[in-house]
Amino acid sequence: MEIIVLLKQVPDTETVIKIGEDGKSIATSSIKWVINPYDEYAVEAALRLKDSQGANVTILSLGPQRMVESIRAALAMGADKGVLVDDPAAEGSDALGKARVLAAALKQIPHDLIFCGHRAVDDDENQVGIMVAELLDIPHLGLAVTIEMADGLIKISRPIEGAKVQLESPMPALITLGGAHAIWQPRYASLPGIMKAKKKPLEVKKLADLELSPEQVGAAAAKIMVVSLKMPVPRQSGLMISGDTAAKAKELVRLLHEEANVI
Amino acid sequence: MTGVCIIAEFRNGAFRQVSFEIASEGRRLADALGEPLTAIVLGDGVTAEAATLGQYGVKKVYLIDQPELKDYLAEIHVPVLAEILRSVQPKVVLSAASANGKDLSARLAARLGAGLAQDCTELLIENGALKAKRPVYAGKTYAWCAWTNGSYPQMASCRPNVMACSLIDASKSASVETPAITLPAVVKSRIVKVEASETKVDLAEAQVIVSGGRGMKDPKNFALLEELAQLLGGAVGASRPAVDAGWRPHADQVGQTGKVVTPTLYIACGISGAIQHLAGMGSSKFIVAINKDPEAPIFSKADYGVVEDLFQFIPAFIKEVKKLKAACG
Numbered sequence: 001m002e003i004i005v006l007l008k009q010v011p012d013t014e015t016v017i018k019i020g021e022d023g024k025s026i027a028t029s030s031i032k033w034v035i036n037p038y039d040e041y042a043v044e045a046a047l048r049l050k051d052s053q054g055a056n057v058t059i060l061s062l063g064p065q066r067m068v069e070s071i072r073a074a075l076a077m078g079a080d081k082g083v084l085v086d087d088p089a090a091e092g093s094d095a096l097g098k099a100r101v102l103a104a105a106l107k108q109i110p111h112d113l114i115f116c117g118h119r120a121v122d123d124d125e126n127q128v129g130i131m132v133a134e135l136l137d138i139p140h141l142g143l144a145v146t147i148e149m150a151d152g153l154i155k156i157s158r159p160i161e162g163a164k165v166q167l168e169s170p171m172p173a174l175i176t177l178g179g180a181h182a183i184w185q186p187r188y189a190s191l192p193g194i195m196k197a198k199k200k201p202l203e204v205k206k207l208a209d210l211e212l213s214p215e216q217v218g219a220a221a222a223k224i225m226v227v228s229l230k231m232p233v234p235r236q237s238g239l240m241i242s243g244d245t246a247a248k249a250k251e252l253v254r255l256l257h258e259e260a261n262v263i
Numbered sequence: 264m265t266g267v268c269i270i271a272e273f274r275n276g277a278f279r280q281v282s283f284e285i286a287s288e289g290r291r292l293a294d295a296l297g298e299p300l301t302a303i304v305l306g307d308g309v310t311a312e313a314a315t316l317g318q319y320g321v322k323k324v325y326l327i328d329q330p331e332l333k334d335y336l337a338e339i340h341v342p343v344l345a346e347i348l349r350s351v352q353p354k355v356v357l358s359a360a361s362a363n364g365k366d367l368s369a370r371l372a373a374r375l376g377a378g379l380a381q382d383c384t385e386l387l388i389e390n391g392a393l394k395a396k397r398p399v400y401a402g403k404t405y406a407w408c409a410w411t412n413g414s415y416p417q418m419a420s421c422r423p424n425v426m427a428c429s430l431i432d433a434s435k436s437a438s439v440e441t442p443a444i445t446l447p448a449v450v451k452s453r454i455v456k457v458e459a460s461e462t463k464v465d466l467a468e469a470q471v472i473v474s475g476g477r478g479m480k481d482p483k484n485f486a487l488l489e490e491l492a493q494l495l496g497g498a499v500g501a502s503r504p505a506v507d508a509g510w511r512p513h514a515d516q517v518g519q520t521g522k523v524v525t526p527t528l529y530i531a532c533g534i535s536g537a538i539q540h541l542a543g544m545g546s547s548k549f550i551v552a553i554n555k556d557p558e559a560p561i562f563s564k565a566d567y568g569v570v571e572d573l574f575q576f577i578p579a580f581i582k583e584v585k586k587l588k589a590a591c592g
Contacts, residue, residue, distance in 0.1 A: 013518075013538070013542075014537070016403075019404060094378060095369075096379075121401060122399065124398060124400070125381060126360075127372065130370050131373035139338060140370065142366050145513065160363055161423075162274075163459050165456075167453070168455050169453075170452075173452070180506055180516045180520060222411060223378030223411055224410050225411065226408055228406075228407045229405065229407075230405045231404055235545075238562065238565040241567060241568065245571060248571065248579075253586075255567055256549070262528040263495060263584065
C-alpha cells in the first residue's frame with residue numbers, strides 16, 4: 001500500500017504574529033518553522049497504518065528549501081521518502097493553484113491513500129487537501145478523528161456540529177485529519193530514526209517535471225488573493241473586579257447583565 | 264453573471280441557524296450590488312421549509328428534495344450544486360463555514376475553478392466586487408481577500424455566529440423552483456452512520472462558552488463548569504493542557520489547534536492564556552477571566568477579570584446567576 005502525506009510548514013503556534021513590510025504577509029524573521037500540527041497527525045496516522053498493514057509512506061510538500069528540514073523530521077518519524085516541489089513559479093498561487101501542483105505531482109506517484117491536515121494553522125485556508133481530491137477525482141473523507149481499514153475499505157469518523165458521522169470509501173481516497181494532539185499523539189523521532197532519515201531519498205522537483213504549465217499556477221493564475229493583513233482591534237483594558245468572593249460574584253453578574261447584556 | 268446565491272444548510276428537518284445568517288448577509292450584499300438574492304437548498308423533507316428563506320430576503324429558492332440528500336456526502340451534493348450554479352451563474356456564492364459547509368465549498372470551488380475564502384467574518388462589496396475578511400493564524404491577524412478581475416463566482420463561506428441575522432418580513436415567502444437534475448449514478452464513498460452527539464449545544468455555535476484549563480486540577484471538577492454552562496445555556500470548552508491531560512474530549516479544545524470560537528460570552532476558568540489559546544477565543548464578544556494568578560496573560564484579553572481561586576468563586580457566581588434568573592423569572 002502506498003500512502004502519501006501532504007505536508008506543510010507553519011510558524012510554531014506560540015509565535016507572535018507581526019505584519020510584514022508589504023502589509024499583506026507576515027514578518028518571517030525569527031520564526032521557528034514546524035510541521036503543521038494537523039499534517040503531523042497525518043504523518044502519525046499514516047505510520048500507524050504502515051505499522052498495522054504494511055505500507056510505504058511518502059511525504060510530499062510544496063515550498064521553499066526550508067521545507068527539507070520538516071520533510072526530514074517526518075522521515076525520522078518513520079516515513080520512507082520525500083518529494084519536494086520547489087519552484088519560484090509556484091509562488092503566489094491561491095489554494096487551487098497549490099492543489100494543482102500537488103495533484104500533478106501525485107499523478108506521478110503511485111498512491112492508495114493520501115493524508116493531510118484539514119487545515120494549516122497559518123493561512124487557515126481549509127481547502128487545499130479537499131481540492132486535491134477533487135482534481136484527482138477521488139473521494140475525500142474529511143476531519144477524521146479515527147481511521148480504520150478493513151476489507152480494502154478505509155473508514156473514518158468525523159465530528160460535525162451536533163453529530164458524529166462515519167464515512168467509508170474504497171481506495172484511492174484522500175483523508176484530511178481533524179482532532180487534536182491528544183488523539184493522535186504523534187510519535188517522536190528516535191535517534192536511530194534521525195540518523196536513518198538523513199539517508200532516505202528526497203527528490204526535488206520543478207513544475208516542468210510535473211508537466212504543469214506555469215499559467216495554471218502562481219500569482220497569474222490566482223482567482224483570489226490576500227490584499228492586506230490587519231491586526232485585530234486591541235481590546236480595551238478590562239475591569240478587574242475587587243471585593244470579597246460574594247461581592248465579586250454579585251458584581252460580575254451585575255456587569256454581565258446590566259453593562260454587557262449577555263446574561 | 265448576476266446576483267448572490269447562498270447554499271443553505273438543512274439537517275434533521277430544519278435549517279441550521281447559520282443558513283439564516285448567510286441569507287441575511289447575502290441580502291446585504293445583493294442590495295449593495297442591486298441584484299437578486301437566490302438560495303440553493305438540498306435535503307430530504309425540506310420542501311415545506313424552503314420558501315421560509317423569503318423571510319430573510321431570498322427571492323428564489325432552487326430546491327432538490329430527495330432521500331439521498333438527507334445527509335451530506337460530497338460525491339452527491341457537490342455535482343448537484345455545481346450544476347445548479349452553472350445555470351444560475353451568480354457573481355457571489357455564500358456558504359456556511361460549518362464542517363460540511365467548508366467541505367463542500369472547497370470541492371465546489373475546485374470544480375468550478377473559482378476563488379474561495381473560507382470562514383469569513385466580514386464581507387463587503389467594493390466597486391461591484393466582493394471583499395472578504397477572514398482570520399488567519401487562528402485570529403492572531405486577519406486577511407482581507409479580493410478576487411481577481413472578472414473571476415466568478417466569488418465564493419465565501421461564513422463563520423457561524425458572526426454575521427447578523429435579519430428577519431425582514433415574517434410573512435414573505437420565496438418562490439421555489441425545482442431544477443431537473445439527476446443525482447450521480449456512481450458514488451464511491453458512503454455514509455455508514457450518523458449519530459447525534461450527546462451535548463446539546465455545539466461549541467462552534469454556542470453563544471456562551473465556559474472553558475476550563477489546567478487550573479481545574481481534576482476532570483471531576485468540570486462538573487462545576489457544566490453546571491454554569493447549563494445555567495447560561497452554553498457549552499463547555501477546554502484549553503489544550505486540559506485536553507492533553509485527558510480531562511476533556513478533544514472536540515472541546517479551543518485554540519489554534521482546535522476550535523476557533525466567537526461566542527457572545529467566553530468565561531475562562533483556570534486558563535493562563537497561552538498565545539495559541541488566546542488566538543482561538545480572542546474575538547469573543549465578552550471575555551471573563553477567572554484565575555488566581557493576577558499575572559496570567561488571559562487577563563490581557565478579559566473585559567472582566569476576577570483574581571481568585573475558581574473553586575471558591577464559581578459556586579458563588581453560580582449562586583448569583585441563579586438569583587438573577589429567579590428575579591427575571
